[in-house]
Amino acid sequence: MAPETSIPLSDILPLTAAVNEAGHLTLGGCDAVELAREFGTPLYVFDEETLRHQCREFQSQFQSRHPDTVVAYAAKAYLGRALAAILAQEGLALDVVSGGELAIAASVSFPPQRIYFHGNNKSEEELREALDYGAGRIVIDNFHEMQLLNGLSAGRRSLTQGLDHRQPVLLRLSPGVDPHTHAHTTTGTLDSKFGIPLPTGQAEAAVRQAQEMPGLDLVGLHVHLGSPVFELDPYREAVEVVLAFAAEMGKKHGLKLEEFSPGGGFAVQYVEGEAPPAIGEYAETLVSAVTEGCRKRGMPVPRLIIEPGRAIVARAAVALYTVGASKEVPGVRRFVSVDGGMADNIRPPMYGSQYSALVANKALEARRETVTIAGRYCESGDILMRDAELAPLGAGDILAMATAGAYNLPMASNYNASLRPAVVLVKGGEAKLIRRRETYEDLTRADVWPLE
Numbered sequence: 229m230a231p232e233t234s235i236p237l238s239d240i241l242p243l244t245a246a247v248n249e250a251g252h253l254t255l256g257g258c259d260a261v262e263l264a265r266e267f268g269t270p271l272y273v274f275d276e277e278t279l280r281h282q283c284r285e286f287q288s289q290f291q292s293r294h295p296d297t298v299v300a301y302a303a304k305a306y307l308g309r310a311l312a313a314i315l316a317q318e319g320l321a322l323d324v325v326s327g328g329e330l331a332i333a334a335s336v337s338f339p340p341q342r343i344y345f346h347g348n349n350k351s352e353e354e355l356r357e358a359l360d361y362g363a364g365r366i367v368i369d370n371f372h373e374m375q376l377l378n379g380l381s382a383g384r385r386s387l388t389q390g391l392d393h394r395q396p397v398l399l400r401l402s403p404g405v406d407p408h409t410h411a412h413t414t415t416g417t418l419d420s421k422f423g424i425p426l427p428t429g430q431a432e433a434a435v436r437q438a439q440e441m442p443g444l445d446l447v448g449l450h451v452h453l454g455s456p457v458f459e460l461d462p463y464r465e466a467v468e469v470v471l472a473f474a475a476e477m478g479k480k481h482g483l484k485l486e487e488f489s490p491g492g493g494f495a496v497q498y499v500e501g502e503a504p505p506a507i508g509e510y511a512e513t514l515v516s517a518v519t520e521g522c523r524k525r526g527m528p529v530p531r532l533i534i535e536p537g538r539a540i541v542a543r544a545a546v547a548l549y550t551v552g553a554s555k556e557v558p559g560v561r562r563f564v565s566v567d568g569g570m571a572d573n574i575r576p577p578m579y580g581s582q583y584s585a586l587v588a589n590k591a592l593e594a595r596r597e598t599v600t601i602a603g604r605y606c607e608s609g610d611i612l613m614r615d616a617e618l619a620p621l622g623a624g625d626i627l628a629m630a631t632a633g634a635y636n637l638p639m640a641s642n643y644n645a646s647l648r649p650a651v652v653l654v655k656g657g658e659a660k661l662i663r664r665r666e667t668y669e670d671l672t673r674a675d676v677w678p679l680e
Contacts, residue, residue, distance in 0.1 A: 235591060240497055240584050240630045242275035242544055244654075253588040253628050255546060256654030260588040263659055264548045264626045267650050270568035271548040272637060274662070276314070276655040278544040283318040286536050289508045293515040294532050300344050302492055302537025303329045305634040310653055310662035311541070312336045321364070323492075323535045327354040334361055344489075344533070346400070348422050349373075355380055359395065365487075367398045367450050369423060371430075374438060382443030394445040398487060399434050401426045403451050403469045405462050423451070426473055435477045446483070448530060449474060452491030455538060458504050460513045463490060467514065471521035478527070485530045490514055492535035496542040498631045499582050507539070538634035545633030547573065547649075548588065551625040552604070562599045564621045569603015570610040571646045573629075573636040577609040585616060588626040593619035601627065605644050645671055 235247045244256045253260040256275045264271055283299070290297040300321035303312075307329055313336045315322060321342035324330045333343060340362035347354075348369045355377050358366055368374050377395060384393035402423030424434045438446040451466050467490055477483035495504035505513075515532065522529045549566035556562050575581035585601070587593065595617040603610035612629065621627070640648050647670070651663035 236586055236595075237500070237584050237630055239503070240500070240543065241546065242278040243281060244275050244277050245546075247591045251590060251592050253546075253586065253591045256659070257657035258654045258659050260546070260548060260628055261626050263652065263654075264550065264588070266659070267652055267661065268665060269548050269550045269626070270566075270572050270649040272545050272572075272632060272649055272651045273548060273659075274311075274541075274545045274633060274651065274653050276653055279311070279314055279541065280318060282536075282540045282544065283315065283320055285507050286534070286540070287319065289511040290515065290532070290534060293511055294519070294529070296529075297515075297532040297534065298342075300342075300489075300533055300535050301540055302535045303333070304638060305537030306541050306545075306637050307332050308637075308651065308663055309336050310660075312338055316342075321533075323537070327351070327357050330354070330357055330361060330363070340364065344398075344535075350376075352376055352380070359384065359393075365396050365398055365447070367400050367489075368434075368438070368444075369400045371424070371434065371437070374434065374441070374444070378441040378443040380443070382441070384443075392442065394443060396445045396447045397438065398448045398450040398489060399424060399431070399438060399446065400450045400452070401431050401470060401473070403427075403466050405451075405453055405466045405469065426469065431473065432477065432480075435483055436481050439481060439483070448485060448487030448489065448533075450489040450491065450533075452489075452535070453493055455493035456495035456504070457493040458495045460505060460509065463510070463513050464517045466490060467517040467521055471518070471525060471527070475525040475527060485527065487531045487533060488518065489533035489535065490518075492537060492539070494536050494539040496539050496631060496634070498542075499584050541633035542631045543633065545631075545636075547629040547632035547636065549627045549629070551621050551623055551627055553623070554599075554621070561615070562597075563602045564599045565602045565604055566612070566627055567604055568649065569605050569612060570607060571603070571605055571643045572640045572649050573612060573632070574639045574641070575635055576612050577607070578639075583613055583629050583631065585613060585618065585627055585629040587619040587621060588628040590619040590625065595619055597621065605646070642666075642671060647671070 246254045286299045298321050300323045302323045316338050323344045325347040341364040343363040344365045345358045345363050346367045381395040400423040402425045404427050424431050474485040497503050549568045552565050554564045597620050601613040647666040650665040652659045653662045
């Protein structure tokens with residue numbers, strides 16, 4: 229393998245990113261330009277070393293401070309069979325929000341006791357599937373779901389003890405805490421579709437009802453403030469609010485807080501100069517808040533469940549695009565179009581998300597050109613990057629967009645009848661295809677034609 233040197237954006241690209249003698253970006257020891265040639269573009273490249281490092285870092289930082297911590301990967305950030313298998317190998321739990329995510333997990337025999345099923349409108353079929361698979365915890369989001377789950381669970385018999393089944397559950401609360409992030413990804417405020425409101429008295433009613441239901445075993449409470457959360461104070465505030473509530477419910481209704489999840493939402497760095505707190509800072513904030521909050525109330529410290537999704541996968545992936553046409557608007561801007569866009573990454577037009585990139589085949593060239601990277605789709609808002617400083621771009625160049633592992637692929641679409649991109653996993657100079665590019669046949673596979 230050719231010698232490699234340091235690289236720009238080293239705090240944002242995968243841990244294995246480097247530049248080889250040809251001046252090309254390498255990922256996991258693989259030349260990004262060659263990956264684009266072999267697998268085509270758009271192409272999402274996941275670095276296995278970065279994935280596993282993030283899994284281990286979250287476990288190490290939290291469990292060294294509180295050994296009884298469960299790290300549950302939030303599958304909504306991105307889930308495929310290869311990733312699910314890696315997560316299982318690394319000992320993580322899995323937070324799923326749909327029957328589809330559960331099915332992906334089941335397809336690789338992900339340990340059912342390490343599955344947490346979330347969601348604000350789980351169907352009866354999805355709840356039944358979760359019970360059939362033996363999901364370890366179901367996180368109840370509302371009163372309707374509570375009644376539905378109790379009815380499904382109560383009549384089941386335990387296979388091991390021959391007793392009526394009691395499904396372990398957590399109640400998701402809406403604590404009324406603002407995490408100061410994008411309005412579309414804020415979930416812990418009172419005006420949210422998620423969770424049972426705490427300040428209104430509904431959360432107390434939920435605790436009382438859950439404890440009276442024969443099919444449910446209320447083991448804990450859950451909150452999730454939103455994502456990405458760059459500040460630490462909202463976590464402290466949410467922990468204080470929930471522990472005060474738990475203590476009150478213990479006195480009034482005998483609630484034993486065995487498990488507590490403060491959610492996830494841990495931020496990652498997308499652009500230079502906007503670094504989030506380190507994983508250890510999140511861990512210290514949450515563990516100390518829980519420990520101190522329990523101590524002053526005379527409560528045992530519960531099992532802690534954290535749910536990093538974005539913070540596991542975002543940095544681990546790079547999206548590769550091929551440059552095509554460009555358009556110069558004198559005195560305004562230069563548009564450079566690539567062969568992907570909002571169909572594989574809806575986040576910039578949807579959230580105003582910003583990204584960093586470099587030219588994979590000119591990785592060490594000075595960033596001396598300011599351009600706007602446009603997608604190929606028929607929407608004026610299909611812009612991936614505005615006023616990006618990059619090496620000079622021409623048709624055929626390969627653009628590498630960093631921090632592309634979270635939410636891009638699961639939110640991808642077939643807009644303009646486009647094909648969802650291929651995904652490869654790189655490690656030690658080898659690239660393995662873990663999801664093939666869609667074909668034209670895939671676009672019509674679900675259509676019924678001719679009509680009868």
